[in-house]
Amino acid sequence: MSGDAAGLGKGRATAFVLPALVLITVFLIFPALWTIYLGLTDYRLTGLSAANPRIVGLDNYTGALGDPRFRTSLWLTLLYVGGSAIVGQAGLGFALAWILRSRTGAVSRLVEGVVLLSWILPSTVVGFLWFALLDRDDGTLNALLHTPGFAWLLDHPLLSIIVFNVWRGTAFSMMLYSAALENVPPSHLETARLADAGVPQQLRDVVFPRIRRHVLTNLLLISLWTFNDFTPFVLTGGGPEGRSEILPVYVYRVALRDGELGVGAAISFLILLINLVFALAYLRLLRGRNGRREIAAAGGPHT
């Protein structure tokens, strides 16, 4: 990795980064910091606190952490992220990438196509699609399974939105892992196969070490996105009785429905902190073995 191949120099490099930086500063960092500040106030959308918000320090945070509904929501979110992103999307995405890597037929193109299609359809539309699938009275799924009246969304709300999100987001992991698998030299796999290694051993000994950093990026991104995914609201509205009320839905309810913007902002920041913990955990897990070199490669200047 030699620095500055195109001869940008500091000045031009800055000029290249600047437009994005300005936009990010104005429309991302600034409102984000403002939001974090709102989290320290009792600001509301309407009512007396809208006219005269007061600084309440960490009250919103202690209030949220003491609210059993928040704790339930946090737990649901962890299950949701774990089930749909880390296990579901990453797992299914990898399985698809692995199976499709050596196939070029029409079927595999079709599979790839529908997986990607479910990723790019507008979120407002997919809510209706899944509604039609899972509906209690005359949903397509009940018709297929001959289970009339089975209330998927009511009896298994969390499972429903987990499966939904696997459907929704697997494409990203699949694409990323497909690309990552291109980096595994076929000779390595052949060597493993000659040594009579089964697929699990091949994955463990040959594939995983080479795509470790891709796995890391994928987990970082999909966890972050899933943590902030509001789409399940379209499907269950957080219900029944909050049994699928993941944190983004909780924030929506608190900030928009109840108008408690200060509390909503505080919880948004808590979500950020939880994501940070996730990120650090991934870093530890995946970089544990050949630790320092890779951290240097990611954090410090390339050598």
Added chain:
Amino acid sequence: MRLSVCLHVLNREADMRSPSRPAVIGAITVLALTSCGTGTDSGGGSVTLTIAANSISGGKNSESADWITKWVIPEFQKAHPNVKVTFQPSGVDDEQYKTKISLDLKSKTGADVIDLDGIWVGEFAQAGYIKPLAEVGGAAVEQWEGWSQIPQAVQGLGIFDGKKYGLPQGTDGRVLFYNKTLFKKAGLPEPWQPTSWQEIIDAGTRLKAAGVPVPIQLNAGTAMGEATTMQGVLPLLAGAGSEIYTAGKWTGDSQAMRDALGLYQQIYGGSGLGDPKLQQEAKGRDKSFARFAEGEIGILAESDYFWRSVVEPTAGVAPMKDRDQVVGYTKIPAKRPGGGIRGQDHVSMSGGAVRVLNPFSKNPGPAWELLAFMHSAAATKSELAGQVRISSRTDVNDEVLTADPMLRYIAEEVLPITAYRPGVAVYPQVSTALQEATAAVVSGGSAAEASAAYQTKLEGLVGGAANIGG
């Protein structure tokens, strides 16, 4: 269009000095941020007024939007040649509309005449988003001819702290709808006029015995949102003799609350009189409409909206071609005769939208004129054209409601006994707490537990037990 013009300008800017191209690219964003706003062109001396409403042509409340664009605007402009009126439609969830309007008013912008749900008046006033009409519109407000036509109770929709903030557009009332065919099948009387909760339960039991899948639909749970509170908890609470908010105190874990939740328990707690699952579904209310129309629900508590827009034979959401023959309606009884609020035998709840003036309007005088014009008898009649609903004006109602016996029933029988929700900022959260209490009962909890849990939540919301009455 604006975007392309803007970028065009920027491109010219960028070509002027080629040596420091990257720097110019950096500047594009900055320029774009500063120079590409909307200009509000208030053409040469004339006055521009804007109306905002949660309605949109071709979508939600389409008729209302069309009325504004096709009647109000041309007629008003005809009378006021120097005024240009524009309409800013929305047509989304009420909460989202409320958010948008709050944001507008918070930044002291927005339309001059704004539609609000009457229930929001208090919190908007407290936030300083709206001011009493007389403060904004001046002396002309008190002299308006329309006041005498609006009953005091209906005027209450726009009143907060004794001051008039908005003109009510109309109101509604809640009754029990029932399916006469199913009633006949179950051997129940027609007309059905229950006088106590027990009679409702008895009718439900008979219906169940006659094989009706869902004898009683009493909205419950959080998924139904405000429909649970307005069509369920509050009428029951009123029927048990209590209002949710009186004399500065909220109703907590009281006997009335336990009674109201107790009725829920009777219906959903294993008796099979109601369908608990339906209450939990995200689209449960829509489904209840469809199932009523399909003849699967015996009794359903709803507002006259159900009659006007849901089972309406032609344009309804769940149209019933034989509505007038099949659908019966009756007042909601108190727990026992005389047990309701103010000692009433029957109770109801009402709500309704208002129109307010934007206190930050640049043209408050003309804005009031427009508002008053929109509430004139002629305008109100035009607004109702082709549809029957209860307007705020007695003179108009007298004329229009003769066409529909059901709405006349509401106007004559229900409105005199009805009650309104408190217009204070914390109400939506109290309402959610009430919904959660019913949800707890529907999923198998006892009324007493749910009521106690509600009390705890309520204390957190309204600032302690001191603000809660007995």
Added chain:
Amino acid sequence: MIRHTLGRLTATVFLALVLAFFTLPMLWLASAPFDDTPRITTSVPEFTLNNFAAILDNPYALGSIRNSLIQGGGAAVLVVVLAALAAYALSRVRVPGRDVLLYLLLLLSSVVTGTAAMVPVFELATRLDLIDTHLGVILVVSGGLLPAAIFILKDFMDETPTTYEESARVFGATPLQIMRHIVVPLVRPGLATIAVWALASVWGGFLFQFILLRDPEKAPGSVILYTLYTEGGAPRLDLISTFSLLYSLPVVAMYLFVSQRYGFRFHGGIKA
């Protein structure tokens, strides 16, 4: 040999199941718009095209798709151009702590895209006079998308051998020429993928579009879709299903175009 055949068979069965799983929910979109009385359920339609006539009667429906194209397209172009420039510079020039910084921005973007940031974003747009402009929507949504776009594109750039650029540089190409002639063509599949991703993300977005715009003539499809309800909040399924279909078509078309032309994929992958 047996193991191989078995493995192949298992894989085929697995693919069939995946295909069914991903196709099943889409059936509604294929049937409901053509159904005379569409319901929440997927059914063999009582075939009609009336729903399309009805949606065309809606004064905002078609225009909203155009608005979605302006806003989604504008944001996609802005995000791709700015992210490509930034990612390129970040990939080629040493900046200490660059990846940590990018990740922090990624985290912040999650705050800003949430409901709670509504007031700051709105106030900001008001002060910059961006309310009720396409540009306002484009800038606001782009701010939320840029960190992830830079994060992903930087990796594409890292994967591109630097000798191409050095070679062009020795021949006298300027950095912008190098960008245009060499880097952009080389990472074009990546740019196209990011463009579709950005477009799709903006396409479904509702809240910011709704609070930032006033004139329904400027509202995107996602906002208009939410107006297709009745006064009491009941969805008009005939209109919603039909509009959903029409509204999905441009994104699907763009995806098909990109995947045909460049292959919709991350060549080389993304790694931290």
Added chain:
Amino acid sequence: MISLHDLTKIFPGGVRALDGIDLTVADGEFFALLGPSGCGKTTLLRTIAGLETPTSGKISINDTDVTALPPGNRDLAMVFQDYAIFPHMDVTTNIAYPLRIKKVPRAQRTAKAAEVAARLSLTELLHRRPAELSGGQQQRVALARAIACHPAAFLFDEPLSNLDARLRLEARTFLKRLQRELAVTTVFVTHDQAEALALADRIAVMSHGRMVQVGTPTEIFHRPATTFVASFIGSTPMNLLPARLAGAALHVAGATLPAPAGLTPADHLTYGVRPEYMDLSLTERPDAFPGVISVLENLGTHTLVTLETPGTLIQLVVPEGDEPPIGTPAWAVPRRALIYRDQTLHTP
């Protein structure tokens, strides 16, 4: 003409990649930078190209100081180790790319590309993409692109290393002929001493950022200035044997040899002799290294014999068929030898 004056490059982190390089490459000269990996030869080439900025020192090309000029203004063409042919352009566009940068009209540059391509036998391939070309063809496209812009000098970075062994010899001859014909000053980097010897008019051997020796291939081969150069040059490495001076005699690996005139004692004396410059004797000789034959390696026309002597191994080359069986006692007779005092050539 390229001249470098006191050129130093220190990388961030303190690595001295170039350490005071002084060098002049004459007009039309084919000049090799030779050394093991990490010696700074590629950094030097890249610094001449302008891809790296020197920490101090001066670079001039045809008497113009280009030290501060960007690479594009130095009138150079560079061929990279991986050729860096743009994968998204066909052969014509690739060859014409430098002209496009110089704003030559399209028709003219296409014609020029065709002309250069014809010279390099690429005419058939003009419309192909790089992915459809063999390694040798790619190399020629890269050369054609360099030629097309008529530079003052060529810079080649390991031009032959990406080709397989057979093709490499062919390409070597081709490259040498091409350079002769074009007569353009050329600097190339290689780690392969045979390549440097075969191609270059002059060679600079580099180590640790310094030039250890600059000279013609003959000079470098025959009189390596240091033991480092001696060990680096030659297809079989020179035998470098520790020696001890005792009066007028030199004791090396069990043999006693006459010391050259003027040799004075030093900490380290090394006796260097190339395997090619020794004869094998099966009878004992006083001026030869005694040992036992332990390894035989067939080099085709010759055999490389490893002789195990007391304390060290000595290698020598004998014509094919002359090699005795393993285990035979034998004596290695040096014909031409060099003496190094403290790693530096002792010139008598």
